[in-house]
Amino acid sequence: MLLKIENLTKNFGGVVALWQLDFEVRQGEILGLLGPNGSGKTTLFNVISGFFPPTAGSIFFEERDITGYKPHRIAQYGLVRTFQGTNLFKHRTVWENVLIAHHLMIRAGFLELLLNRSLARADEAAAEKHSQEILEYLNLTPVKRELAQNLPHGLQRALGVAIALAAEPRLLLLDEPLTGMNPEESRQFIELVRGLRDRGITLMIVEHDMKAIMGVSDRLVVINFGQKIAEGTPEEIQKNPKVIEAYLGSEVW
Amino acid sequence: MLKNRLGTLILFVATVLFPLISQDPFFLNILITTGIWAIAVWGVRLVMSTGQMTLGHAAYMAVGAYASSLLVMKAGLSFWLALPLSGLTAALVALMIGLPTLRIKGVYFSIITFAFAEIIRLIIINWPNFLGGSGGIPGIPSPEPLFSIPFTNRVAFYYLVLFISVITYSVMWAIEKSRIGKIFSAIHEGDDLAQSVGVNLMKYKLIAFCIGCFFAGLSGSIYAHYFNFASPEFFTIWQSVYCLLFVIVGGVGHVLGPLVGSFFMTLVPELLRKTKEYEPVVYALILILVMFLLPGGLISLPVRLKTKIFGR
Numbered sequence: 366m367l368l369k370i371e372n373l374t375k376n377f378g379g380v381v382a383l384w385q386l387d388f389e390v391r392q393g394e395i396l397g398l399l400g401p402n403g404s405g406k407t408t409l410f411n412v413i414s415g416f417f418p419p420t421a422g423s424i425f426f427e428e429r430d431i432t433g434y435k436p437h438r439i440a441q442y443g444l445v446r447t448f449q450g451t452n453l454f455k456h457r458t459v460w461e462n463v464l465i466a467h468h469l470m471i472r473a474g475f476l477e478l479l480l481n482r483s484l485a486r487a488d489e490a491a492a493e494k495h496s497q498e499i500l501e502y503l504n505l506t507p508v509k510r511e512l513a514q515n516l517p518h519g520l521q522r523a524l525g526v527a528i529a530l531a532a533e534p535r536l537l538l539l540d541e542p543l544t545g546m547n548p549e550e551s552r553q554f555i556e557l558v559r560g561l562r563d564r565g566i567t568l569m570i571v572e573h574d575m576k577a578i579m580g581v582s583d584r585l586v587v588i589n590f591g592q593k594i595a596e597g598t599p600e601e602i603q604k605n606p607k608v609i610e611a612y613l614g615s616e617v618w
Numbered sequence: 619m620l621k622n623r624l625g626t627l628i629l630f631v632a633t634v635l636f637p638l639i640s641q642d643p644f645f646l647n648i649l650i651t652t653g654i655w656a657i658a659v660w661g662v663r664l665v666m667s668t669g670q671m672t673l674g675h676a677a678y679m680a681v682g683a684y685a686s687s688l689l690v691m692k693a694g695l696s697f698w699l700a701l702p703l704s705g706l707t708a709a710l711v712a713l714m715i716g717l718p719t720l721r722i723k724g725v726y727f728s729i730i731t732f733a734f735a736e737i738i739r740l741i742i743i744n745w746p747n748f749l750g751g752s753g754g755i756p757g758i759p760s761p762e763p764l765f766s767i768p769f770t771n772r773v774a775f776y777y778l779v780l781f782i783s784v785i786t787y788s789v790m791w792a793i794e795k796s797r798i799g800k801i802f803s804a805i806h807e808g809d810d811l812a813q814s815v816g817v818n819l820m821k822y823k824l825i826a827f828c829i830g831c832f833f834a835g836l837s838g839s840i841y842a843h844y845f846n847f848a849s850p851e852f853f854t855i856w857q858s859v860y861c862l863l864f865v866i867v868g869g870v871g872h873v874l875g876p877l878v879g880s881f882f883m884t885l886v887p888e889l890l891r892k893t894k895e896y897e898p899v900v901y902a903l904i905l906i907l908v909m910f911l912l913p914g915g916l917i918s919l920p921v922r923l924k925t926k927i928f929g930r
Contacts, residue, residue, distance in 0.1 A: 414814065416810070416813075435813075435818070436813040436814060437813050437816050437817050437818045437819065438818075440813070440814055440815055440816040441816045445814060445815065446814055447814075448810065448811070448814070452808055452810055452811045452814075453808070453811070454804065454807050454808055454811065455807075456807070457807075465800055465804055466815045468797055468800045468801070468804075469800070469801055469804055469812055469815050469816060469817045470815060470816050528811065528815060529814070529815070531815060532814075532815040532816055
């Protein structure tokens with residue numbers, strides 16, 4: 366069991382965004398997180414990845430209690446998130462975006478790198494090799510020299526994943542990756558997600574697009590008004606009356 | 619790349635040889651003042667490189683000036699020891715102020731740095747016995763002779779300022795080329811993104827802030843022992859604004875920007891002697907002109923001219 370959420374609660378002043386959430390993410394699975402607009406999905410992501418501290422409850426990643434840890438520390442432990450509405454280094458090229466993500470993950474000490482030139486060179490070579498592999502894997506090599514801001518939507522999302530992959534995550538949280546994608550782009554992205562799982566990365570995906578997420582997830586957790594209303598396989602969820610009620614009237618159906 | 623290196627080398631040689639051509643006190647004073655500002659402005663540029671717009675930089679110059687004066691006059695230390703210690707004192711104060719404030723971003727950070735700067739200034743004014751109060755500290759001695767070279771004349775001071783400026787420039791250049799420099803610019807371009815791949819924001823913002831304020835402290839120390847006087851009037855919000863102004867006018871994007879900006883902004887009021895009282899107005903006009911005509915700062919002028927003349 367890779368990630369365990371226990372009794373997770375988050376208040377913003379008087380607003381209860383998350384209430385006593387309990388669920389887990391199992392090693393090697395793709396977990397879908399569903400919920401109507403405003404149900405707390407992005408807040409949940411922000412709390413899990415450390416951008417907001419929880420008001421109550423615990424988060425365990427690989428048996429380690431990471432409750433209240435800062436985002437950078439959680440990322441260093443192998444839990445990496447992407448951002449809704451893509452977050453990229455807009456004025457840098459695709460290549461630079463992925464390469465700089467490696468530079469940000471310092472393994473050797475600063476002074477060590479300054480003094481030990483051969484270590485620095487080996488480090489740089491490894492970073493470049495890994496960046497190249499990531500770009501090839503995500504079919505971003507053709508646009509390697511393009512500025513991030515000039516990429517079409519689907520490729521920008523892929524680049525967001527590429528940056529996250531530089532951090533060598535064991536659990537990758539994808540925040541609404543399909544937003545604004547056309548059906549073809551969505552299809553390609555879902556394939557990408559499957560490929561990532563095949564390479565041993567566990568994934569938790571927040572998404573609106575019911576059809577796509579049902580198709581790719583092993584299990585689903587559905588939340589509404591910050592509370593878990595259902596958990597199970599896609600077949601179970603589709604028949605769940607509470608889920609149907611939550612989405613009734615929403616254009617998603 | 620080679621052109622840049624050559625240009626910098628020429629600049630360096632020119633500055634080293636300058637006193638052999640002219641020892642005119644007017645020019646030397648301008649260059650020394652330029653250097654004193656440049657050292658501090660290089661520091662403010664480093665802080666800005668992590669996306670933190672500090673409006674309190676002059677306070678760290680004050681810390682450096684006062685620490686240096688007190689170490690020399692009350693504790694009997696040599697200036698040569700007081701100089702680095704003043705930088706360290708300023709860095710220490712920066713650490714204490716940075717810890718609670720660096721988590722704040724944008725204009726709110728600017729406001730709070732301004733507030734802390736005013737607090738420092740008010741502490742100085744309200745402690746006449748120890749810190750000289752609003753009258754300042756007069757009679758700060760010039761640096762003691764080093765290797766039998768006396769420092770009571772401008773030429774020696776010029777080389778002192780040049781030496782410290784070169785060190786400051788080298789440190790800034792090295793940081794920019796290093797991994798830490800890449801981390802600073804990533805924080806500036808997208809701190810959420812940087813955090814999500816493992817960058818400890820607080821740690822790196824603090825490093826930039828403390829190093830930047832260290833150089834402000836050095837600048838303040840040199841200032842105090844050159845003008846032989848320190849006063850809270852020299853370290854107000856105006857001087858903090860000037861620090862930002864000089865780097866913007868010079869060019870934030872280039873590591874020589876602070877030097878170019880400090881030189882230009884020191885030179886212009888001296889040339890327009892009659893309008894000395896209107897210095898802020900002159901500065902404001904220059905800022906507006908630069909922002910409209912040369913957004914990259916004065917340092918982008920050669921490149922822009924070349925493009926205009928030769929096309930691209």
